[in-house]
Amino acid sequence: MFLIVxxxxxxxxxxNLIRQGSRFPAAAAAPLRxxxxxxxxxxxxxxxxxxxxxxxKAGEFAAARLGQRITYNHPQRGGLVGKILGTVHxxxxxxxxxxxxxxxxxxxxxxxxxxxxxxxLYHWKDRLYLLDSYDSITDAEITQQILPHAKAFGQSDxxxxxxxxxxxxxxxxxxxxxxxxxxxEGTGLRLQAGAxxxxxxxxxxxxxxxxxxxxxDYQEGGGGQDTVWRGxxxxxxxxxxxx
Numbered sequence: 001m002f003l004i005v006x007x008x009x010x011x012x013x014x015x016n017l018i019r020q021g022s023r024f025p026a027a028a029a030a031p032l033r034x035x036x037x038x039x040x041x042x043x044x045x046x047x048x049x050x051x052x053x054x055x056x057k058a059g060e061f062a063a064a065r066l067g068q069r070i071t072y073n074h075p076q077r078g079g080l081v082g083k084i085l086g087t088v089h090x091x092x093x094x095x096x097x098x099x100x101x102x103x104x105x106x107x108x109x110x111x112x113x114x115x116x117x118x119x120x121l122y123h124w125k126d127r128l129y130l131l132d133s134y135d136s137i138t139d140a141e142i143t144q145q146i147l148p149h150a151k152a153f154g155q156s157d158x159x160x161x162x163x164x165x166x167x168x169x170x171x172x173x174x175x176x177x178x179x180x181x182x183x184x185e186g187t188g189l190r191l192q193a194g195a196x197x198x199x200x201x202x203x204x205x206x207x208x209x210x211x212x213x214x215x216x217d218y219q220e221g222g223g224g225q226d227t228v229w230r231g232x233x234x235x236x237x238x239x240x241x242x243x
Contacts, residue, residue, distance in 0.1 A: 057236040061123060062089075062112045064242050066186050070114065070121065073238040074130065075210060082116030086186030090124070093178040093196075098154075104178050115188045120229065121239075122214065124201065125175070129212050130238075131231035142217050142226065150176050150200050163205055166228070171202035171213045181224065191216075195223035203233060 054062050064070065064084060071081050090111045093104040113122040120131040137146075149164040153173045156162070163172045181195040191197075197218035204211035212233045218224035 057239055058123065060242055061114075061121075061239065062110070064112075064114060068242060070116065070242050071240040072121065072130070073234070073240065074132075075232045075234065079240070080119075082119060082121075084114045084186070085117050086115035086184070086189045088113045088115075088184050088189060088191065089182040090179045091182040092125075093180055106180070110182055115186065117188065119231075122229075124199075127174075127201070128234050128236060128238075129201075129214060129229075129231055130234045131212070131214060131229040133231065134227050134229045137215070137217075137226050137228045139217075139220075139226065142215070146200060146215055146217075149173060150198075164202075166213065169208040169211070170205035172205055173200060173202045175199075175201040190227055191218070191224035193223075195219075197222060197224055197226075 053059075064087070066084050066087060068084050069081055070084065071079065074080050090113070092107045092109040092111065094107050095102040095104055109125075111122075111124050113120055118132060120129075120134075122129040122131055145164075145166060149162050150173070153160060153162040153176055158176065161172060163170055165171075176199065178196070178198050181191050181193050184191055184193045184195075195218055197216050199217070200213075200215040202213040202215075203209075204213075210232055212231055214229040214231075216224065216227045216229070218226055
């Protein structure tokens with residue numbers, strides 16, 4: 001009998017201990033430690049474009065002087081020889097960011113054009129133009145016929161295909177920008193050293209493939225005549241010799 005009573009007492013004590021144990025709050029889960037992620041370095045601000053060294057025929061063309069002769073291939077008239085009567089060196093300008101009050105400064109790139117009396121051989125970036133006809137253009141004509149298309153091209157970050165009609169054909173814009181005339185020497189030129197202007201370059205559309213249009217729009221009183229040049233985009237291989 002005593003053993004039975006003792007067993008009942010021990011059972012009751014065990015049940016109470018179990019109940020008391022359940023009253024302890026569960027241990028809070030340790031917070032998950034995530035490895036620290038290093039802060040991302042700020043992207044460096046855009047620097048000035050690097051000047052492109054000229055070599056090969058482009059370097060030889062840039063170094064040509066008044067009185068030298070250039071033998072070249074005209075897309076329609078075949079092989080021709082012209083004497084350099086005038087030479088222009090254009091300094092490319094750029095803006096660090098596109099904003100109305102952001103100054104235009106030189107990139108360090110200098111491009112060359114040679115006047116041969118009836119033809120302008122004109123190098124800009126990766127393009128070589130043979131321009132054998134031109135017309136003067138007024139500020140009003142530029143505002144009405146050229147500027148809206150140049151603005152549309154610029155607002156697309158120069159990626160949209162913007163075409164427009166200008167006598168005698170249709171053209172697609174390839175480049176717009178600004179330049180300063182670094183130097184000008186010789187005769188027959190339509191500008192002076194120090195002149196600042198904007199340009200538009202365009203390639204021929206359907207029916208006039210291979211042709212080119214170059215518009216030079218000088219600042220008022222800037223020492224240059226606003227001009228529309230027409231001609232062809234040619235390759236460096238079309239320059240046969242300089243000397």
